[in-house]
Amino acid sequence: MKDSFLHKGLRKKLVDDLVKKEIKNDKVLNAIMQIPRHLFLDNAFVNFAYQDKAFPIGSGQTISQPYTVAFQTELLDVKPFHKVLEIGTGSGYQAAVLDILEAQVFTIERQRDLFKKTKEFLPSIGYHCMFIYGDGYKGLPKFAPFDRVIITCGAPFIPDELINQLKIGGKMVVPVGDGDNQIMHLVEKISETETSITTHGNFSFVPMLDNKEN
Numbered sequence: 448m449k450d451s452f453l454h455k456g457l458r459k460k461l462v463d464d465l466v467k468k469e470i471k472n473d474k475v476l477n478a479i480m481q482i483p484r485h486l487f488l489d490n491a492f493v494n495f496a497y498q499d500k501a502f503p504i505g506s507g508q509t510i511s512q513p514y515t516v517a518f519q520t521e522l523l524d525v526k527p528f529h530k531v532l533e534i535g536t537g538s539g540y541q542a543a544v545l546d547i548l549e550a551q552v553f554t555i556e557r558q559r560d561l562f563k564k565t566k567e568f569l570p571s572i573g574y575h576c577m578f579i580y581g582d583g584y585k586g587l588p589k590f591a592p593f594d595r596v597i598i599t600c601g602a603p604f605i606p607d608e609l610i611n612q613l614k615i616g617g618k619m620v621v622p623v624g625d626g627d628n629q630i631m632h633l634v635e636k637i638s639e640t641e642t643s644i645t646t647h648g649n650f651s652f653v654p655m656l657d658n659k660e661n
């Protein structure tokens with residue numbers, strides 16, 4: 448399947464919808480306008496690709512709702528050349544948004560099947576980042592420190608290890624909470640020992656799990 452004028456038209460409607468929901472950052476909206484989200488979904492869901500909804504992507508996981516992706520990305524405040532660590536690669540859609548924003552993207556996924564699938568798929572449609580199979584709670588010490596960290600699964604608490612791997616002046620966006628309800632948190636690292644934390648509304652994510660499967 449390819450991209451088409453029909454898909455572009457549907458994307459424009461999606462972007463208009465996000466503007467109505469108060470997404471303001473032009474670069475974020477432009478990234479969503481560019482990415483062929485229908486290619487990220489199983490064929491059975493293609494007709495729904497440009498509705499503002501989350502969808503199953505296999506292995507019991509979901510591709511986040513476009514509004515959630517836009518909201519988290521806007522809050523993350525990504526600048527070109529930033530080193531960004533994403534926890535929860537999933538379909539790779541969020542990673543593609545970060546790539547378009549000219550970040551250097553490192554993305555971790557704990558489910559091997561999804562990791563393998565997305566590592567092949569994303570470059571095949573022109574988006575590039577470094578894919579890591581592992582446990583997001585541990586971060587990626589080898590490539591730390593990061594300018595930005597984004598967690599795209601519901602974290603029961605803010606992992607200290609990820610704060611350690613942030614640069615001073617760096618920011619982390621993380622949905623915190625058990626079960627189906629999370630509160631979006633923005634953590635800013637002020638010094639080696641201080642952070643400032645603000646909250647930004649309610650969302651619903653699949654859980655951030657610890658040990659790898661198998």
Ligand code: SAH
Pocket residue numbers: 508509510511534535536537538539540541542555556557558561581582583584599600653654655656657
């Ligand atoms: N960013 C994704 C959203 C995927 S849903 C997208 O744009 O499609 C969240 C993902 O987080 C799932 O794929 C899940 O397997 C993964 N995940 C959950 N716990 C994790 C952990 N501890 N480390 C890395 N990934 C994790």
